[in-house]
Amino acid sequence: MNSTSQQRPTKIAKYEIKRRIGRGSMGVVYEAFDPFVQRTVAIKVAHSQDGQDEAVTRKIREGFFAEVYSAGRMHHPSVIGVYDAGQEDDYLYIVMEYVDGVTLQDYVVGDKTLTPNQVVDVIYQCAKGLDYVHRQGVIHRDLKPGNIMLSKEGEVKIMDFSIAHIDVGGGGHEGDVLGSPMYMPPEQVTEEKRLVAQSDIYSLGASMYALLAKKAPYKASSLDSLLYQIANLEPESLLEINPDIPEHVVEIVNKAMQKIIYDRHESAQVLADELGRAFGRLRQVGQRIDMQAQWTALRNLNFFKDFNDDQITEVVEASEWNDYQKGEVIVNEGDKETSFFIVIKGGVEVLKKDKVIGTMKQGDCFGEIAFITQAPRGATIIARTNDVTLMSVSTSLMEQASVETQLQYYRIFLENLVLRLSQTTEKLVGSKK
CATH class of the missing domain: 2.60.120.10 (Jelly Rolls)
Known part of the structure; x- marks a missing residue:
């Protein structure tokens, strides 16, 4: 180690740090290089705990490495790969798969936009990955656009399992509200706090809503107001925001975001199946339009006279x-x-x-x-x-x-x-x- 905890490190363990690519509540993410395997990786480094109470430091450490326990055992194309983790001097770090792309949050608040067809494709990939996660007995609990990467090749990667719950038969009760409130399901913001697979489905539906609407489902001036809206109010109709969104796509979002858990899709695979059918319908429409344009282009060429x-x-x-x-x-x-x-x-x-x-x-x-x-x-x-x-x-x-x-x-x-x-x-x- 040749850096203090207040500066960007140049090396952690065997990993050569290149540049900072992200920052979150738990730590900073750097692009790094593994000289032994000869590959680019992403390395998440926990924020410094200097001066904090020992019990608090221990809790932060446990929360930080929870991602390793949850995601480290998973191997799926739509789930970020975790390669390594450890502690080097004052640094707690997790080494992950590097994705050349941006999070879906860039498509919610930035200039980037996804068409309804692209949104269906992206959420379909997420649903397939989420189904795999759930079959491993894991509930993500913090699914949101900022925790989903989209590569330049159009591949999705679900990441940040730092507060994921591994189901060992306890039912998933927690005393505190964990996660990002904007995309939480109602059961996570009420006294119930009973989280199941459909809780992640709600969050994925809310993320799909945000991609289609270019804004989060709810907006509030305070946390209490936001939690009240999530638990009691319906978000603005997607068709009112954008009448061009196909109705069958809106119906999928509405079902995923139902207030009552068991009114949602039975599983992430069921959601993926619905999205697959929707993608087929949208693709057929798009193909018809593309083929008409191609037909006209050929008709006007001398080659085909x-x-x-x-x-x-x-x-x-x-x-x-x-x-x-x-x-x-x-x-x-x-x-x-x-x-x-x-x-x-x-x-x-x-x-x-x-x-x-x-x-x-x-x-x-x-x-x-x-x-x-x-x-x-x-x-x-x-x-x-x-x-x-x-x-x-x-x-x-x-x-x-x-x-x-x-x-x-x-x-x-x-x-x-x-x-x-x-x-x-x-x-x-x-x-x-």
């Missing part, structure tokens, strides 16, 4: 669409791929041995020779402009199209090949003159 409407529909259904930004590599020279590409929007550059030998624009096709011959790519293709959209068709996708549509493709491939051979011949003749 001889395709009839039914064939255009086939093409949309048997293709993949991807976006690229300027400078991104699409295919590499020498790669073995089984797809050809059509430029839907923007432009690309063709490189041979790192030298630009040509460009392609909207409506142009590339990769068809490698597609037909299954030979390695003869050139590298990179995005020349921002917001490049490409449609690709692989061998397996081509097989999904009718014979008539496949023949249309091959006819155009042949026309393109004849045109390129003609252009090459003209260049050769011109160079000899």
Whole structure:
């Protein structure tokens, strides 16, 4: 250790501290590096207990390491992994999985926004993780947007099990109100204080409400007022806040946030099942909208001028669409791929041995020779402009199209090949003159 407790440490045990990435009531979280395993980790360090009563210090220590007891034994894609814990001089620390992303709180109060479809997807992942947690006999008790990470890849991680209750048959009674009041279920803020799996379901429902409404379910000027609202009042209707939220999504939130425990979803898995069905309905609507836009884009391209409407529909259904930004590599020279590409929007550059030998624009096709011959790519293709959209068709996708549509493709491939051979011949003749 080469730091005092008042400064940011540079090293704790074997972990090299890089930067502070968060701060909470229990401690500070740093990004760190494990030189032995060669991986980036997050390390939570308890606040200094200098000058505190010994009994208080012992209670803080127990509360801090409770997270290890709760989360350390769990292994699930939607639950943060705990790798290590210990004490180094005056530092109490827990080493956890590092997540490159932000908490869901950023999507509640910040400029970031999730669509209803994305919210359903995120909460579905949470519900699956929560079901796993409950099957381990653990109740989280402090589920809220600030305790759920969302990675840049869209993966959810439930974290902060510091006040979690491990069910050993005692019923989960506590003398004090523990957790974050804003997302507490009614039974946690009343004298009952009997916490069960549905208590976490309420908190997850309240978090879903906050993501859809861009605000917490309740707002109050004092803690007593907040606790009264949670126990006795209904939050503002989501449909009044945003009429565009699908009603079946609102119904899921309302059921999860019922005042009476057993009026909520029976389990987190039941909630996940409902969210899965809702996601399917939303995705179908989104897919219909996306396919209409794709159909229109193809209809306007010269490449597809001889395709009839039914064939255009086939093409949309048997293709993949991807976006690229300027400078991104699409295919590499020498790669073995089984797809050809059509430029839907923007432009690309063709490189041979790192030298630009040509460009392609909207409506142009590339990769068809490698597609037909299954030979390695003869050139590298990179995005020349921002917001490049490409449609690709692989061998397996081509097989999904009718014979008539496949023949249309091959006819155009042949026309393109004849045109390129003609252009090459003209260049050769011109160079000899």
